[in-house]
Amino acid sequence: MSESDYIQTLSAVIEEANATQEALQILGGNSKSFYGNKISANTLDVSKHIGIVDYEPSELYITARNGTLLSEIEEILEANNQMLPFEPPHFSPSATLGGTVACALSGPRRAYASSMRDCVLGVNIVNGKGEYLEFGGQVMKNVAGYDASRLMCGAFGTLGVLTQISLRVSPKPHSEITIAIEINQREALENMNAWTQTQLPISATYFNNEVLYIRIAGLESTTKKAHQEIGGQIIENSEKFWNDLKNHQTDFFRTEKPLWRIIIPNTTPGLPINGESCLEWNGGLRWIKSNENTQQIINLCKKMKAQATLFKTNSKTKDCLASINPNIQKLHLNLKTAFDPKRILNPGRMYSWC
Amino acid sequence: MPNRSEIPTLFSDCLPKNNILTSTETLRPYECDGYTAYKSLPLAVLLPETTQQVIDIIKTCQSESIPIVTRGAGTGLSGGAHPISNGILLNLSKLNEILEINHELQYAHVGPGVRNLAISDAASEFGLYYAPDPSSQIACTIGGNIAENSGGVHCLKYGLTVHNLLEITFVTIDGELITIGSECYENPGYDILALLTGSEGMLAIMVEAKVKLLPKPTNKEVILAAFNKVEDAGNAVAAIIAGGVIPAGLEMMDNAIISAAENFCHAGYPTDAAAILLCELDGYGDSLQWEIDQVTEQCNLANAVSVHKAEDADEQELFWKGRKSAFPAIGQLTPDYLCMDGTIPRKHLAHVLSEISNYSKEIGLAVANVFHAGDGNLHPLIMYDANNLGELEKAEQIGGKILELCVSVGGTITGEHGVGIEKLNQMCVQFKREELNQFERIKESFDPTHLLNPGKVIPTLQRCAEFGKMHVHHGEMPFKDLPRF
Numbered sequence: 001m002s003e004s005d006y007i008q009t010l011s012a013v014i015e016e017a018n019a020t021q022e023a024l025q026i027l028g029g030n031s032k033s034f035y036g037n038k039i040s041a042n043t044l045d046v047s048k049h050i051g052i053v054d055y056e057p058s059e060l061y062i063t064a065r066n067g068t069l070l071s072e073i074e075e076i077l078e079a080n081n082q083m084l085p086f087e088p089p090h091f092s093p094s095a096t097l098g099g100t101v102a103c104a105l106s107g108p109r110r111a112y113a114s115s116m117r118d119c120v121l122g123v124n125i126v127n128g129k130g131e132y133l134e135f136g137g138q139v140m141k142n143v144a145g146y147d148a149s150r151l152m153c154g155a156f157g158t159l160g161v162l163t164q165i166s167l168r169v170s171p172k173p174h175s176e177i178t179i180a181i182e183i184n185q186r187e188a189l190e191n192m193n194a195w196t197q198t199q200l201p202i203s204a205t206y207f208n209n210e211v212l213y214i215r216i217a218g219l220e221s222t223t224k225k226a227h228q229e230i231g232g233q234i235i236e237n238s239e240k241f242w243n244d245l246k247n248h249q250t251d252f253f254r255t256e257k258p259l260w261r262i263i264i265p266n267t268t269p270g271l272p273i274n275g276e277s278c279l280e281w282n283g284g285l286r287w288i289k290s291n292e293n294t295q296q297i298i299n300l301c302k303k304m305k306a307q308a309t310l311f312k313t314n315s316k317t318k319d320c321l322a323s324i325n326p327n328i329q330k331l332h333l334n335l336k337t338a339f340d341p342k343r344i345l346n347p348g349r350m351y352s353w354c
Numbered sequence: 355m356p357n358r359s360e361i362p363t364l365f366s367d368c369l370p371k372n373n374i375l376t377s378t379e380t381l382r383p384y385e386c387d388g389y390t391a392y393k394s395l396p397l398a399v400l401l402p403e404t405t406q407q408v409i410d411i412i413k414t415c416q417s418e419s420i421p422i423v424t425r426g427a428g429t430g431l432s433g434g435a436h437p438i439s440n441g442i443l444l445n446l447s448k449l450n451e452i453l454e455i456n457h458e459l460q461y462a463h464v465g466p467g468v469r470n471l472a473i474s475d476a477a478s479e480f481g482l483y484y485a486p487d488p489s490s491q492i493a494c495t496i497g498g499n500i501a502e503n504s505g506g507v508h509c510l511k512y513g514l515t516v517h518n519l520l521e522i523t524f525v526t527i528d529g530e531l532i533t534i535g536s537e538c539y540e541n542p543g544y545d546i547l548a549l550l551t552g553s554e555g556m557l558a559i560m561v562e563a564k565v566k567l568l569p570k571p572t573n574k575e576v577i578l579a580a581f582n583k584v585e586d587a588g589n590a591v592a593a594i595i596a597g598g599v600i601p602a603g604l605e606m607m608d609n610a611i612i613s614a615a616e617n618f619c620h621a622g623y624p625t626d627a628a629a630i631l632l633c634e635l636d637g638y639g640d641s642l643q644w645e646i647d648q649v650t651e652q653c654n655l656a657n658a659v660s661v662h663k664a665e666d667a668d669e670q671e672l673f674w675k676g677r678k679s680a681f682p683a684i685g686q687l688t689p690d691y692l693c694m695d696g697t698i699p700r701k702h703l704a705h706v707l708s709e710i711s712n713y714s715k716e717i718g719l720a721v722a723n724v725f726h727a728g729d730g731n732l733h734p735l736i737m738y739d740a741n742n743l744g745e746l747e748k749a750e751q752i753g754g755k756i757l758e759l760c761v762s763v764g765g766t767i768t769g770e771h772g773v774g775i776e777k778l779n780q781m782c783v784q785f786k787r788e789e790l791n792q793f794e795r796i797k798e799s800f801d802p803t804h805l806l807n808p809g810k811v812i813p814t815l816q817r818c819a820e821f822g823k824m825h826v827h828h829g830e831m832p833f834k835d836l837p838r839f
Contacts, residue, residue: 133788133792145773196569265459306538307541327530337799
């Protein structure tokens with residue numbers, strides 16, 4: 001199907017849904033269906049809209065259709081010594097570009113490179129009225145009109161169906177090594193936060209089971225120099241280690257317990273929540289497996305200026321994502337109406353009230 | 355709608371008398387921002403000193419239906435803070451307190467009237483700085499930077515304002531005070547922080563911000579490469595980036611700018627070169643030397659006449675002084691100029707520059723070029739004399755053509771200056787009707803009564819129709835069901 005035929009078909013489906021007031025549930029690779037709220041609605045399968053549309057290594061961007069597999073994008077970038085700087089997770093091989101942008105999850109490099117939303121240059125969408133809209137573009141600087149592109153990041157498809165996305169890419173480091181230091185959590189947090197104020201070429205940190213892992217990126221001579229400054233032991237299979245971590249393939253993430261994703265100011269000491277935890281992003285992202293009462297965890301996190309998301313759970317829970325203030329909720333609802341006045345697209349997928 | 359004489363009474367509960375300006379003499383300095391081609395006096399200028407005063411003013415404006423144009427230092431170049439005669443100019447420059455420098459979490463908590471450079475100055479004692487550095491950073495305020503999503507030399511590597519912003523507190527048109535963002539790496543919900551950044555004062559009024567601070571690079575080098583052809587300099591830029599180097603800054607200047615800047619501040623620029631590249635590199639350990647070698651090699655391969663690394667910090671500063679003086683320096687060559695701002699994919703640089711030169715010859719006005727080459731952000735300076743009848747219109751005509759050219763090669767009509775009133779026509783070129791309507795609905799979701807900066811950024815349908823020279827056949831308007839106003 002040609003691009004214009006696809007857009008026409010998609011617009012027609014959404015217009016029809018508007019007419020019948022029947023909501024649509026957008027489905028790509030289905031690799032993150034566990035994340036956010038479950039909803040009941042007619043399925044709108046967008047996984048067949050695939051292909052890399054444009055890639056210019058010297059311009060530092062890639063443009064691809066929403067259903068394109070993340071793995072395909074990373075493969076072509078790898079062949080040109082480039083990468084997605086936000087190092088997105090793949091929770092299954094079916095992970096697509098559209099889902100990655102809709103959920104806006106970033107991987108281990110986030111604290112030292114970019115977040116998912118930082119890398120979006122432009123998006124094409126079909127909004128809830130069935131209108132095809134193009135925002136942003138392929139250049140790094142663009143302030144024409146409102147930044148509707150970044151508004152789509154993490155919106156769970158509630159404002160529009162993403163059809164095409166342009167992302168900023170970056171050169172891959174020459175090499176990366178990972179060193180491990182046995183240390184307690186307090187010392188780990190102190191060290192990680194001290195390093196953020198230096199020029200050390202760190203590209204990721206992770207703390208679990210009293211071991212702090214530090215990934216260093218650069219020329220071989222610079223990683224060697226940084227290793228000498230930091231100390232610790234080099235671990236084998238550095239690449240696999242970080243891939244397994246970002247894709248939740250490590251033992252820590254194999255659990256039946258509710259898994260919490262807590263975003264918190266880096267320097268915050270350990271959270272008093274019963275359960276096993278690990279830390280990423282210099283302590284700015286904490287994963288906790290815990291059977292503690294949901295509301296208690298949320299309340300505790302609020303007190304500590306943290307945002308608690310119930311990332312994965314077997315129980316039927318509404319509004320798993322970190323909550324937002326009532327006055328901001330009002331702006332959300334206004335924006336939802338501005339893009340999707342009849343609440344056709346993924347209603348309730350992000351928050352039950354939106 | 356109140357008249358000017360009623361303003362002091364109307365706002366007497368909001369502000370001290372001295373913070374309300376209504377006489378012609380006191381309003382005159384506010385008749386335009388950095389886009390000086392058009393001028394008009396506002397109804398009044400209000401100078402709040404606290405957030406509560408801002409809230410009180412907004413509530414009064416809303417109850418009286420008075421439009422509000424917000425301004426900081428007024429250095430914007432697209433007329434985003436251009437006053438309107440039936441509205442107040444809300445000047446936030448007195449909200450200029452640095453509330454906190456948090457060196458552990460690496461942010462600065464500031465009022466909107468704090469100057470961009472003052473943030474780095476305050477953070478300096480902790481070895482930190484604020485990376486986005488518009489050319490006007492000595493004067494421009496962070497509030498304006500957020501309103502325009504400003505860039506500058508360092509944004510190729512360190513990002514624009516939107517990438518360096520953690521939290522903002524703003525007042526809505528209803529007078530509600532809302533904080534969005536946090537000291538964390540992520541925030542829940544729609545990315546309203548990004549939406550407000552670059553929204554040109556159309557959605558809300560920012561009263562506080564937390565901006566990210568970075569460690570100051572301990573090692574940096576600046577390279578000056580000279581070329582006999584602009585095209586060669588453009589090719590060097592593409593090759594440097596394709597080779598895996600992301601410089602901290604990568605700027606290009608053409609011969610007209612080189613000569614003007616050299617004459618202005620004696621930076622040591624080669625005045626016989628067709629173009630120069632200024633490339634700043636920073637890095638850890640051997641990576642800095644590797645990058646210097648790469649840049650030198652790529653410039654030589656692209657036929658550079660000379661490649662010179664600054665000897666010391668003084669020479670580095672001098673090189674950058676020349677670049678930062680480019681805009682004032684051009685004032686030696688012409689009584690007036692329009693500074694345009696479009697972005698293109700770098701691969702089209704040579705073509706676009708050649709077309710700009712053709713436009714210049716066709717219309718008989720000189721154009722000098724200085725730009726952020728690393729991110730394709732052009733700043734053609736169109737020289738004219740406002741005293742010569744019709745020259746401003748000619749300059750605007752070329753400017754419009756240049757922006758449309760940027761769109762035609764896959765770029766955008768504004769990289770960092772915003773749309774303001776300057777580029778309203780070109781919004782109709784870059785966006786189709788449905789997209790402009792969507793912008794309008796975003797605007798209305800924040801400001802349903804259109805009191806915030808009315809007439810800016812989003813063109814009316816009628817304007818687009820007229821700009822596009824809509825064909826009216828036998829008196830029948832196309833899309834006649836559309837409202838036109």
